[in-house]
Amino acid sequence: MRALPEDFVVREWLGFDADGEGDHLLLKVRKRGANTMWVAKQLARIGKIHPRDVGFAGLKDRDAVAEQAFTVPGRSAVPNWLGVTGDGFEVISAARTRRKLKRGALKGNDFEIVLREFSGDTTLLEQRLQTLSTAGAPNYFGPQRFGHNGSNVSTAIAWFEGGPAPERMDRGFALSAARSVIFNAVLAERVNAGSWNQLLDGDVVNLNGSGSFFLAETIDDTLRDRCQQLDVHPTGPMWHGDALLSKGATATLETEAAQRYAVLAAGLSKARLEPERRPLRVPVRELKWRIEGADVHLQFRLQRGSFATAVLHELISNAFQAETPEADV
The missing domain is CATH 3.30.2340.10 (TruD, insertion domain)
Known part of the structure; x- marks a missing residue:
């Protein structure tokens, strides 16, 4: 797991889009090797606003590539946030919105995960994946x-x-x-x-x-x-x-x-x-997979508050032990 940050990609699924009006800006940020709080503090510093004025819906792993939403007040010191970069992050979209993002204000997360050096029974792996796609996974906290x-x-x-x-x-x-x-x-x-x-x-x-x-x-x-x-x-x-x-x-x-x-x-x-x-x-939605040599590529969607490691725990023996403790996704 996580031989590279790109082996663990997570994209927030907010369930809504910016409405183009309001006193806040909804920023989509792509981050790599940076945790959510670190990015929020950098956005506050760049925008010359208080850190508590930066909103986000959930915490995302540091050792990953994550696309995550933040809100900043429209009165910040940055007139155009698109393309703003910092240590470990880049703003890839920005649009007006009416409300500051609050914790938990998302539907779920989409994951793209690569497991390297797979050495088990491929047939059994595919059977387990099929079961996960139809029956869900135990909803453990990671x-x-x-x-x-x-x-x-x-x-x-x-x-x-x-x-x-x-x-x-x-x-x-x-x-x-x-x-x-x-x-x-x-x-x-x-x-x-x-x-x-x-x-x-x-x-x-x-x-x-x-x-x-x-x-x-x-x-x-x-x-x-x-x-x-x-x-x-x-x-x-x-x-x-x-x-x-x-x-x-x-x-x-x-x-x-x-x-x-x-x-x-x-x-x-x-x-x-x-x-x-x-x-x-937890249901494991839109589960897709392919096996390329010793690499297993997975895509799936989870509802908010659930952990990708809970899904991986059903596939590999050391999912919880190998996971880097960082943040709830």
Whole structure:
């Protein structure tokens, strides 16, 4: 993985275009070997604006080539942003828009990935790819979520065990990482049980591509069919400490998984977080592949908040270990 940054290309799919009017500029930026925060700070410096005035929808990996949207106020010091360059980035389009980009304001991401020196069974690889294209992938949080060498989790543990509270940004990273550990543990239990892609009585069900969830105390044939069609998905908890939304055996499984991480679960309970759920499965849309010698070329689209490494984890044995912790895409 990532023998070159060009082996991992990600393009944001915002789901909308600039409307040509407004007090902001929507910039499309191509970056290589630079993380999102670094580019945002450079845009602020060049435009002589405060960094908080630069908007973006999500973080993108440093060790990659990424096309990502940013917004800057129209009052910036740069009259024409098209072609502006900096350390590791270039502005490739600019257009007026009405609103500053907010975190999460995108539909998903398109990926082009090259895996080098493939040495496995080609037939098995293609079978797995076909399964991914029709059945989706377990929606694990990738290692980027946990920080370099798990530093975000270590911060959470130290804080929850009585240490000083981290700075605001680090606190957010720590809470997200702690919740992600427990979610991944729940998902792993469902994968081991063969139920990560099936609805169980007591599941909280997600309508694909939306933030809509509902409790299904009993699963009927209609819901089973919709699950088979990737229209709805089972979910796992983003731990918050209050009563779980799930019921019965599903709630028991989730509680037992969380209890294996008692320090994290207890700390999250005290943080008074809003109840949230995350789909256990992510569809892998528009999946295409070709094998050229020892190189495997992949193209696919994921919904926002999901990780390309979760897809690669279904194909190669060291996807999570080989990934450079950098950012949530």
